[in-house]
Amino acid sequence: MTIRNASGRPDARSLEWTFAESCSIENGLFEHLGGAGVALRKGSHDNQIEDNEFHDVAGNAMMVGEDLFGSYYLKKPEPPSGEVPQRNRLAGNHIHHCASDYPGCVGIWAAYTDGTVISSNLVHDMPTPGSRSASSGEPRSPFAAATWLNTTMSTM
Numbered sequence: 001m002t003i004r005n006a007s008g009r010p011d012a013r014s015l016e017w018t019f020a021e022s023c024s025i026e027n028g029l030f031e032h033l034g035g036a037g038v039a040l041r042k043g044s045h046d047n048q049i050e051d052n053e054f055h056d057v058a059g060n061a062m063m064v065g066e067d068l069f070g071s072y073y074l075k076k077p078e079p080p081s082g083e084v085p086q087r088n089r090l091a092g093n094h095i096h097h098c099a100s101d102y103p104g105c106v107g108i109w110a111a112y113t114d115g116t117v118i119s120s121n122l123v124h125d126m127p128t129p130g131s132r133s134a135s136s137g138e139p140r141s142p143f144a145a146a147t148w149l150n151t152t153m154s155t156m
Contacts, residue, residue, distance in 0.1 A: 013035055013036045013037070013038065013039040013063070014030065014033045014035065014036065014037055014038070014057075015030075015037070015038045015039070016038075016039045016041060017038075017039070017040050017041065017044050017047065018041045018042050018043060018044065019042065019043035019044060020040065020043075020044040020045075020047055021044070021045055021046060021047070022046045022047065023047045023048075024047065024048040024049070024050065025038065025048070025049050025050075025052060026048070026050050026051050026052070027051050027052065028052040028053075029052070029053050030052060030053070030054045030055075030057060030061070031053075031054075031055050031056050031057075032056045033056070033057045033058060034058045034059075034101070035057075035058060035059050036057065036059045036060040036061070036062075036063055036105070037054050037057045037060070037061045037062055037098075038052075038054075038061070038062050038063070039060075039062075039063040039064075039066075040063070040064040040065070040085050040088050041063075041065070041066050041085065042066060042083050042085070043082060043083050043084075043085070044064075044085045044088060045085060045086040045087050045088065046086070046087050046088070047088045047089070048088070048089045048091070049062060049088075049089070049090045049091075049093065050089065050090075050091045050092050050093065051091075051092040051093065052093045052094070053093070053094045053095075054093065054094070054095045054096075054098060054107070055095070055096050055097045055098065056097055056098070056100065057098040057099070057100075058098075058099070058100060058101035058102055058105075059098070059099060059101065059102040059105040060098070060099070060105045060106055060107070060108075060109045061093075061095045061098045061099075061106075061107045061108065061123075062090055062093065062095070062107070062108050062109070063108075063109045063110075064085055064088050064090065064109070064110045064111075064113050064116050065084075065085050065109075065110055065111040065112040065113035065116070066085075066111070066112060084112065084113065084114050085112075085113045085114070085116065086113065086114045086115050086116075087114075087115040087116070088113065088115075088116045088117075089116070089117045089118075089119070090108060090110075090116070090117070090118045090119070090121065091117070091118070091119040091120050091121065092119075092120050092121065093121045093122075094121075094122050095107035095108065095121060095122070095123045095124075095126070096122075096123070096124050096125045096126070097125050097126075098126060099126055099127050099128060100127075103127040103128065104128065105128070106126065106128055107121075107123035107126055108121060108123065115147075116147070117147050118147065119147075
């Protein structure tokens, strides 16, 4: 699969899954994109994004999770567990020369997810260190950001 020449705002995603279950993208090419490349959002679980190449993406290359609390600063109850992205895997991807239009963006963004594994990705030639991870901000929250294994990152 190749996704190419899509334009958009910084919050637009070229491919976005919501409540996706047991889906995969493998050996794909994501290039010349506005906004973000791939986003696994609310309710997505047991999905795999593996062995893809992302380059010349204006914003984040890959995203998993979202702020289901509405804001870091608002004290809302935790979302239903079925809405939290769970057990997704981002592995073996090659991410480079992204975040060119939105330099605060990163290669891999993970937040408000549970059981996600990010493993053996190569992220280089980025304006920032390549990844961002966040959680609910509550120390007792069960929604850990992700487990990062053997992912190599460097900046431009």
